[in-house]
Amino acid sequence: MRVGVLTGGGDCPGLNAAIRGIVRKGVEVHGFDFVGVRDGWRGALDGGIVPLDVPAVRGILPRGGTILGSSRTNPLASEDGVHRVRETLADFDVDALIAIGGEDTLGVAAALADEGIRVVGVPKTIDNDVAGTDSTFGFDTAVNIATEAIDRLHTTAESHTRTLVVEVMGRHAGWIALYSGIAGGANVILIPEQPFDVDQVCGWVENRFKIRYAPIVVVAEGAVPKEGQMVVKDSALDEFGHVRLSGVGEWLAREIADRTGKEARTTVLGHIQRGGTPSAFDRWLATRFGLRAVDAVKEREFGVMVALRGTDIVRVPLAEAAAGIRTVDPALYAEFGVFFG
Amino acid sequence: MRVGVLTGGGDCPGLNAAIRGIVRKGVEVHGFDFVGVRDGWRGALDGGIVPLDVPAVRGILPRGGTILGSSRTNPLASEDGVHRVRETLADFDVDALIAIGGEDTLGVAAALADEGIRVVGVPKTIDNDVAGTDSTFGFDTAVNIATEAIDRLHTTAESHTRTLVVEVMGRHAGWIALYSGIAGGANVILIPEQPFDVDQVCGWVENRFKIRYAPIVVVAEGAVPKEGQMVVKDSALDEFGHVRLSGVGEWLAREIADRTGKEARTTVLGHIQRGGTPSAFDRWLATRFGLRAVDAVKEREFGVMVALRGTDIVRVPLAEAAAGIRTVDPALYAEFGVFFG
Amino acid sequence: MRVGVLTGGGDCPGLNAAIRGIVRKGVEVHGFDFVGVRDGWRGALDGGIVPLDVPAVRGILPRGGTILGSSRTNPLASEDGVHRVRETLADFDVDALIAIGGEDTLGVAAALADEGIRVVGVPKTIDNDVAGTDSTFGFDTAVNIATEAIDRLHTTAESHTRTLVVEVMGRHAGWIALYSGIAGGANVILIPEQPFDVDQVCGWVENRFKIRYAPIVVVAEGAVPKEGQMVVKDSALDEFGHVRLSGVGEWLAREIADRTGKEARTTVLGHIQRGGTPSAFDRWLATRFGLRAVDAVKEREFGVMVALRGTDIVRVPLAEAAAGIRTVDPALYAEFGVFFG
């Protein structure tokens, strides 16, 4: 049996660990043959197929990124996409595909499975927002990096009586903000799931200054203020009257500085959250996912993805991951209210 | 309501995060009053009671160790232990107790609960072997430290064609060895749950050398060879014929060196596995455990401990934790056989 | 003898280590008495004097920031500044002052010394640009943080065929950019000392893509393109025709993307470069500086600062530090040209 492996979407620590697990077990236990599909679905469209064997996966376990490359190409965006994927698989005698990715990549996988292509999914994303699994690899590493950054900012905040706003990743889900904010001892945590009240945020900041500690505000990139609160000042508009600030973090720091009369600074962590060596847990989870995904191929169970349920790895229909993202439950967010302000 | 908090057993990253969560929510939400019990159950026996309020828990979130001190004192070991604990609680008007600890500490808590003392448990241990919960805080930090050490040893192993044996913590359960061994890419992982065959271990080591990579062997301190195999050789004796090795790691390294004819070295990680700042996950889990434990007191649900079940925090009878430790399932261990040798 | 200690300017890992060294040796060896001056020169102006003794410095060695607070207040900016500093010292019976800071703080110290105030300087700055010393504490930590971030970005760059621009601190001197760029394996390093040629930078970036590796560009916040090259496009202007991009990093990424036709992203490391626990070397250097500064007070040698010369700690006139900053020698920069492109 010849199996293709591809990694799609944003890169994420643990991808290489998953690839290694798949190839090691596939070759050594199940007797499979492997090829790599370059740059996510793009390779499946364009015939970007490369060799993939046990020597190719030696030493990659602790390395971030993906040896297969990635892209955000969506084969469903072009009319003949599915047809071309099918052709590529036929041309290279690929019997089944293991697709490692987030909601988008797995959504494509689900659609291809519906078309009869033999595919197994592996969920990954630093955002932790794939539905159907308790967690995804990449998330733990991202949270550790963000927490370490918040730890560092505490000392600057305390030495200078200023507010520090940290913008972390999370366009649609606030998992990184919530975990790193709680772990880092932030005084305010703002997530996309819950529009925030700027007055309340400033109140929390003022409270914090009263006990002589400087406030740290963690905000997910996708968080937004309540309707009507993002009144844009002249100085914050570009020549066409559009907001010219680059992100919610910068906007919020300006608001806080204006309202409290005390200096506020922003740090945007950006891509350092998704790079570098994976945490031990992410290597562990990615390895387990890889091993179980290749088992699913062996058992000819397609149209599924592997998922974490408690401490077990289970299989769920790909459709679950494609149905929408997993967001932070308001009740969970509310649990931490005691730390705000 | 006045609540006492104690930390017992070996220290563990996240203890302070749990204490902070308990005190912040207890004071600010439930209106409780707190005292600290010094040095685990010893303080409960001897009246070692100290003040504990919100200012006392400021800044402790990222700090390892425990501000309350710890010990392995067991009040059940002396005849009047339970009586003395009861007296201390009465003397200081303590209405309920939150006990943070591993199997031993929680076992004592279970016994005291049976005697009518109002106690809530919080599981902790770097060994991850408390029954009744999916995981305990401290474990993730320990695994990260061990994995980072294994990462470092790989480069030495590769540069010198030698076997490196790493002894990690785990007297009765192999969780740290298994997780860090898989995350670190070890070639052999030995756990207490499964007596190992020295011949097989040496075979794996030899295989590894054949592909020009140096072998890393991770061994839990409680792992043992199959019956009869720990025959002490002459070379493991001192000049008077006595065994002179300190742990299984050192014994195994010598065996491997003797049998393969290639140099082998041991590293014993020891206490660095349980110190220092907790990982983000351990701070998160400890904080959640703390918040929920104090809620249990508020709801007057005693004789229970908080526990992780999937992504939820639940309450389980203390008796569950006291019934025995959680060990590595042979089936889980077997999953990783593909990476051995 | 009563000695005041103050920390001025931006905060910097190692300040607490220096304070601890001063107080431990001053009290235990020289029999001095200490007070802390709050928030840099502001406390010297306004009577912000706090107790400072051996218990106050326990446990602060590994902590970033400064227990004394800091500010950029300059007493020379107001007419009666020197007079007020003198009064504060007299009011609190302070015989001598140890001022820890960068060029600005030490410049004030030099001026006060000229006015007869007994002051000893200790150089610190993450920028490494204080004249008269081989190095300052804080720099090594900042370089380690920036290098770790660059390490992380490599994996993202490689997985996605994009250029990553990293903006690091350094308004007037390129030390952090140069050290972290070399240590992190950057393909382009741009420093304030040498205006860069955008065409050349894009050429280097293109070269890098040719060998299938993604380029990393490290740019100091104070780096500027050659005259005339920062032609601002319409889309980069605000409503008054002014450049609206926030820093050179963002501007450069846009230029590179426009010219190469390939995606480019910016990461601005910002304040995480100056926070958190100091590296071992910074703790060592700060401790040595502290010990030697208090020796200078004992020997009544004022108007000097301690400095690193090779592996020795020496004393140099404060005027040396006040005379201007230490920048990167063009010859040193040129040494690394082989790694560009």
Next chain:
Amino acid sequence: MRVGVLTGGGDCPGLNAAIRGIVRKGVEVHGFDFVGVRDGWRGALDGGIVPLDVPAVRGILPRGGTILGSSRTNPLASEDGVHRVRETLADFDVDALIAIGGEDTLGVAAALADEGIRVVGVPKTIDNDVAGTDSTFGFDTAVNIATEAIDRLHTTAESHTRTLVVEVMGRHAGWIALYSGIAGGANVILIPEQPFDVDQVCGWVENRFKIRYAPIVVVAEGAVPKEGQMVVKDSALDEFGHVRLSGVGEWLAREIADRTGKEARTTVLGHIQRGGTPSAFDRWLATRFGLRAVDAVKEREFGVMVALRGTDIVRVPLAEAAAGIRTVDPALYAEFGVFFG
């Protein structure tokens, strides 16, 4: 010109960075051709010569260990050693050799240079004890690792009222012990250069307990007690009356426990001190050494090694490094006495 590169002695973070610097500049600037000599001097004896070009050094900068392998083989130990080295060089048309190593490797290089072989040396060692240079790469990484371990042990020490003894590398020189001990806030630091008094050590430990802080003792593996003090007590004997302790750290912990009546534990850091990714400074220094070493070959200046002098890289005769090791000056050690006890 064809240049051979070899790495000898214990492995050390930064070796790959040095190799990369040599090859990149040698090929791209000087037009040299390179070969690698496998496993230190062993390859020079046995014809272990491998290709070494620019693609071979891509991506190795952040990796510990050495891509060329290492050994402690000494060609001067066999009568025809020099002859065989000369033959290997002739067989493979190698015109000059760059030897990267510590005292032993550089001593061999000095002897070969005396025999007319064209050799340039690059000093490396985690022990920092090569004479003729202010510092060697590898040392900063080792100190950071040891300091981080000491940081972790503080929390355990404080939580349990016990003494923790940390044994670090340093057979003949106490640099790692001194730097990491000072950076980690140890209460006692023991180095090979100065035999220690066990009574004094125990006195310091007792002092520390009095102020309720637990003592950390850092001891270099080569440190020894004053003459006559290592009397082996009954408790240090096994049941047959024989010594059963493995190193000075373990011996000392037992002595302290016996004399103070309080628990004492040992941690032996071992090989994790020499592995893993190099610190930023070590990558910087190794890169600079590499660039300058290949310049020396270009300028046909042989029989020298590159060395750090202040912030400059200079050349010194290889004989300087071969003359003996650089140890800790008693005056420097005495400077830190204030922190002991």
